[in-house]
Amino acid sequence: MNRTLCIEKTNHAINALEQKRFFKLVCGASLTDVQMIENLCFVFTLAGAHVIDLAPKTDVIFAARRGIQKANSQKPIANSPVLMASIQLDKDPHFRKAAVDCKLCDLCSACIKICPTGAFKIAAFSEPRQGREDKKIIYSAERCFGCGICLSYCHVSALEMTDTKPAPVETLKEMILLGVKAIEFHFGKNIQKLEEIWDDVVRVCHGTEACCGMPLLSFSIGSDLLSDEQIKNAANLCYKLAGKGIILQCDGTPMSGGIDKKSKNSQNGNNKDNPGLQVAKIIEEEKLPVYLQISGGTNESSFAMANEAGINIHGVAIGSYARKLLMPYLNDLEDKETLHHAVNIARSLVNSTGGNNER
Ligand code: SF4
Ligand code: SF4
Incomplete structure (x- = not known):
């Protein structure tokens, strides 16, 4: 499919993907606490995250924008994070x-x-x-x-x-009008759902005035939901529908709090302890022109582990582990020392992929 990305707003995120140093903060597809979201976005904007993944709710997007604005009022940020909305297409553990x-x-x-x-x-x-x-x-x-x-x-x-109910495709329009420049689709086990709604996705994205074309697109492909064969099929279908330049999020154990760990298995190419890496390995073998980003159990060691296992990923998304590390500081960010400490923690996660080191 021929698609035009919203280049002027997503450039730095795409550069980071190209240079394999991409970092996404996952606020959470179901998290709707606006104060927590504003604070997380404030800290991770200062830390240099490329994308922030959010629940597709108006007040959540406004909270994220407030956090980004607050960071920019502390110091001008050359490239603020791209806002991504996670859209539920079918039953999925993130929702x-x-x-x-x-x-x-x-x-x-x-x-x-x-x-x-x-x-x-x-x-x-x-x-x-x-x-x-x-x-x-x-x-x-x-x-x-x-x-x-x-x-x-x-x-x-x-x-x-x-379980929460799947979002109507029209939610995309609402999100794009609010300034969201990236969309992630979650289809759970129902791979065919994508095919069913794709024409509507294209119609809504192209027909929404605030957008110059298709947003940056990401698709969550989960190891605990799909067999190896289904993972391959899902990756190929996403590419067939959306074309090159999409992100395939290789989801391990969602919302598990950073449980990825180094093991003898991964050195032998068996990634049973890091299922997100296993998904990435399966998709990598398909040789599709897409960006592979791992998630679900990820922590500051996950990117290095992928490299050690010889799996060619473009970035990492960290969610519950990031929130776990930051929670003790989020309500006291007015205090300069606390903010400094929180940003340093966030930066160590962003830089675990090489995040801020533009090449
Ligand atoms: S864990 Fe204890 S406090 Fe919480 S709902 Fe159950 S009984 Fe109540
Ligand atoms: S422990 Fe997890 S599922 Fe339970 S209330 Fe907290 S965030 Fe929700």
Whole structure:
């Protein structure tokens, strides 16, 4: 397909992909806490992230823009991050939220201790009822990014995960009008869904006045959802539909908090400990003119591990691991020393790919 990228806004991200030093911060396809998003975008803009991946919600995009603006008011940033919206096409692990049944909860606090984003707290009942504890668990759905960790810590099964509904294609138009210049599609196991909606995607992207053509496109291909054969088919279909210059996000274990690890296996070309790398290896063998970027379990060692394993990737996306490292600092960024420390942590992640070192 012949497509024109929004070159003037995505140039530096494409250069970083070309030079294999691309870094994407994943705020989270389900994270909608606007203060946390603004703070993360503030810190990672100062740290030099190329793209920031967000939930496709108006208030989320505004929060990201506020964070980027705030960073630019500290010091002018030559290339602010490109905003990417993650679009759900079918059931996919990135798009879900925890739900709590207060009637079952006995206030054990296990979920409060384990949730990486502090989505739970115990608060006093405003209307105490007779014979019942005068407190209850309060859950912030905005802070939940859907990792599912809390479920296994709840001893009374008061927690469950609920899938969110796929977004209509028209969401793309809304996102593009808000200044989003990159779109990531998540189709879960339903590879054919892409083919079904593709004409509409092209129509919406080309028909939206604020955009000079197609946005930078990315497709999430997950190891825990697809067989090796399906991974190959998905990669080929994405290329057939969208052409060269797309990003294929090789997704390992989504929202797992940076669990990638060096192992003897990976040195032998067996990447069972780093499933994102395994996806990249399978797609690399197809020799498609696309950019390969790993995600899902990634941390500051993931890019180096790909190189050591001889897998030719163009970049890394880091989400829950980045949030885990930054959470202790995000509410105190007005303090110069805290901000400095937070930006240094973020920069160490960005530079794990060679991020800021333009060649
Ligand atoms: S632990 Fe994960 S799934 Fe549970 S509330 Fe926190 S972010 Fe959501
Ligand atoms: S882990 Fe379960 S029982 Fe314990 S506070 Fe959380 S919801 Fe309640």
